[in-house]
Amino acid sequence: MSRERLYIYDTTLRDGQQTQGVQFSTAEKHQIAQALDELGVDYIEGGWPGANPTDSEFFEDKPKLKARFTAFGMTKRAGRSAENDEVLAGVMNAGTSSVCLVGKAHDFHVETALGITLAENTENVARSIEHIVKAGREALFDAEHFFDGYKANPDYALEAIHAAYNAGARWVVLCDTNGGTLPQEVGDIVRAVIASGIPGDHVAIHTHNDTENAVAGSLAAVDAGARQIQGTLNGLGERCGNANLTTLIATLLLKEPYASQFDIGITREALTGLVKASRLLDDILNRVPHRQAAYVGASAFAHKSGLHASAILKDPSTYEHIDPASVGNARIIPMSNQAGQSNLRRRLADAGIAVEAGNPALARILEVIKAREAEGYTYDSAQASFELLARRELGELPAFFEVKRYKVTVERRKNKYNKMVSLSEAVVVVKVDGEKKLSVSESLDETGSDRGPVNALAKALAKDLGRYSEVLADMRLVDFKVRITQGGTEAVTRVIIDSEDGEGRRWSTVGVSANIVDASFDALLDAINWKILHCGAA
Numbered sequence: 001m002s003r004e005r006l007y008i009y010d011t012t013l014r015d016g017q018q019t020q021g022v023q024f025s026t027a028e029k030h031q032i033a034q035a036l037d038e039l040g041v042d043y044i045e046g047g048w049p050g051a052n053p054t055d056s057e058f059f060e061d062k063p064k065l066k067a068r069f070t071a072f073g074m075t076k077r078a079g080r081s082a083e084n085d086e087v088l089a090g091v092m093n094a095g096t097s098s099v100c101l102v103g104k105a106h107d108f109h110v111e112t113a114l115g116i117t118l119a120e121n122t123e124n125v126a127r128s129i130e131h132i133v134k135a136g137r138e139a140l141f142d143a144e145h146f147f148d149g150y151k152a153n154p155d156y157a158l159e160a161i162h163a164a165y166n167a168g169a170r171w172v173v174l175c176d177t178n179g180g181t182l183p184q185e186v187g188d189i190v191r192a193v194i195a196s197g198i199p200g201d202h203v204a205i206h207t208h209n210d211t212e213n214a215v216a217g218s219l220a221a222v223d224a225g226a227r228q229i230q231g232t233l234n235g236l237g238e239r240c241g242n243a244n245l246t247t248l249i250a251t252l253l254l255k256e257p258y259a260s261q262f263d264i265g266i267t268r269e270a271l272t273g274l275v276k277a278s279r280l281l282d283d284i285l286n287r288v289p290h291r292q293a294a295y296v297g298a299s300a301f302a303h304k305s306g307l308h309a310s311a312i313l314k315d316p317s318t319y320e321h322i323d324p325a326s327v328g329n330a331r332i333i334p335m336s337n338q339a340g341q342s343n344l345r346r347r348l349a350d351a352g353i354a355v356e357a358g359n360p361a362l363a364r365i366l367e368v369i370k371a372r373e374a375e376g377y378t379y380d381s382a383q384a385s386f387e388l389l390a391r392r393e394l395g396e397l398p399a400f401f402e403v404k405r406y407k408v409t410v411e412r413r414k415n416k417y418n419k420m421v422s423l424s425e426a427v428v429v430v431k432v433d434g435e436k437k438l439s440v441s442e443s444l445d446e447t448g449s450d451r452g453p454v455n456a457l458a459k460a461l462a463k464d465l466g467r468y469s470e471v472l473a474d475m476r477l478v479d480f481k482v483r484i485t486q487g488g489t490e491a492v493t494r495v496i497i498d499s500e501d502g503e504g505r506r507w508s509t510v511g512v513s514a515n516i517v518d519a520s521f522d523a524l525l526d527a528i529n530w531k532i533l534h535c536g537a538a
């Protein structure tokens with residue numbers, strides 16, 4: 001049986017950019033567009049040409065895409081022709097093969113926001129769409145506030161979208177602009193639209209996530225017959241976001257009845273790039289990826305509790321709804337106070353440490369982990385610290401060096417331009433191969449910027465570790481997270497450090513202390529020990 005076509009329309013670069021605090025550069029727009037194109041979405045809405053210099057520049061230097069590159073704008077204003085509306089002209093001049101115009105479908109908005117009559121608005125919608133079609137472009141009509149408008153005045157909401165459809169719109173996009181419509185109502189209204197004479201393969205859905213139902217609402221619209229879904233990567237978008245395409249794409253490809261019913265233009269092979277696309281956006285936004293994001297989160301396939309991990313080892317489908325690899329994700333069995341020996345053996349095996357069932361060291365390691373977690377440590381994400389702890393208990397971790405003492409000072413002072421600047425200085429004394437070594441480092445990087453006391457400590461610690469110094473040269477601290485947490489009855493500081501090396505390895509370590517410098521040093525020591533252990537210098 002041939003499958004029906006369901007189209008995926010991405011608006012990360014337009015509605016996603018309407019997120020508070022998000023402003024893509026032109027180069028970032030290119031990067032995101034390429035990632036979306038590799039995934040295989042049908043439409044990429046690039047922004048609003050003419051609305052701001054970045055969007056205009058992006059449309060001047062268009063990305064080369066397989067997807068239909070789409071310009072967004074609004075219907076013409078009343079009192080002028082479509083040909084003479086300069087905002088619409090800016091959109092048309094971008095020269096894209098598809099043009100999506102937002103227009104009013106809610107009588108209240110026509111009368112209150114635009115201050116024109118319903119008939120004038122209908123005319124504006126029809127003439128604007130006609131203008132696009134006459135120019136040989138594909139027209140999409142974003143019917144703003146359609147669902148609220150339908151509930152308030154169904155006749156007018158339908159009049160507005162029929163005006164667009166009759167004028168030649170390829171797609172009538174039903175927008176839940178304020179995001180307050182629940183899935184069942186979305187389904188009912190989409191069915192009413194189709195019954196009114198607009199075929200489902202011309203109906204698109206555009207939902208917002210203000211009730212956490214944007215994905216469910218989109219699926220309800222598809223169930224009711226809509227054949228295009230609009231959304232954004234990671235659900236980025238105005239206020240609480242848009243329908244999350246990252247989730248929808250995986251659901252449509254992997255879940256029934258959608259997987260059998262639809263061809264969404266994205267292959268199962270491309271789906272394995274989903275995590276990569278999602279992380280790329282987070283990287284660009286400088287956001288920490290949402291660990292619990294469906295399908296793509298780092299915890300989406302993390303099996304923490306002992307009962308789960310024990311069953312997972314027998315058959316992963318016991319606690320996994322899909323194979324993590326199908327979306328480019330990976331299973332993890334984190335260590336924690338919820339873990340049993342099954343988690344532990346699996347985690348050890350992942351770190352290349354084989355320990356037979358029943359080995360008494362397993363119980364010892366578990367005990368140490370549970371005790372340290374009670375002090376404030378966490379081994380869920382600090383996998384490198386976990387590995388060191390386990391190897392230490394198994395007698396498999398050599399003492400590469402011994403720290404005798406360390407000190408860090410932070411100074412605020414005026415520089416030669418009379419500006420207050422900070423400078424940290426760290427002193428570390430270590431014993432390596434029987435020899436005592438003292439190293440001093442400052443916090444300034446090669447550009448003269450202050451990188452802070454922890455960086456000074458890291459540099460001093462790695463500076464002279466004898467025969468290990470060489471292998472530490474390509475190591476960098478890439479993330480540093482500090483949290484005040486409860487350790488026993490006292491509040492303590494927990495530091496998690498992410499490190500990277502020239503071979504692309506990335507590892508996380510944890511340190512805990514009442515003192516932030518000690519907690520940082522604790523995490524740094526693990527980071528350096530892990531690197532030495534894994535670089536072959538041991």
Ligand SMILES: CC(=O)SCCNC(=O)CCNC(=O)[C@H](O)C(C)(C)COP(=O)(O)OP(=O)(O)OC[C@H]1O[C@@H](n2cnc3c(N)ncnc32)[C@H](O)[C@@H]1OP(=O)(O)O
Nearest residue numbers: 018048050051052074075076077102103104113114144177
């Ligand atoms: C639901 C959505 O997400 S729609 C997408 C919204 N996206 C954006 O607004 C981002 C880009 N927008 C912009 O940069 C600017 O709003 C511009 C350049 C488009 C317009 O800027 P300005 O001319 O300064 O207008 P401003 O933003 O203050 O107000 C919008 C105007 O468009 C009118 N308008 C709003 N929707 C429509 C429409 N569908 N058709 C015609 N006119 C409209 C408003 O009535 C208002 O006109 P008024 O000032 O005469 O009352």
Ligand SMILES: CC(=O)C(=O)O
Nearest residue numbers: 102142144145175177
């Ligand atoms: C057009 C649009 O983004 C909306 O109505 O939400």
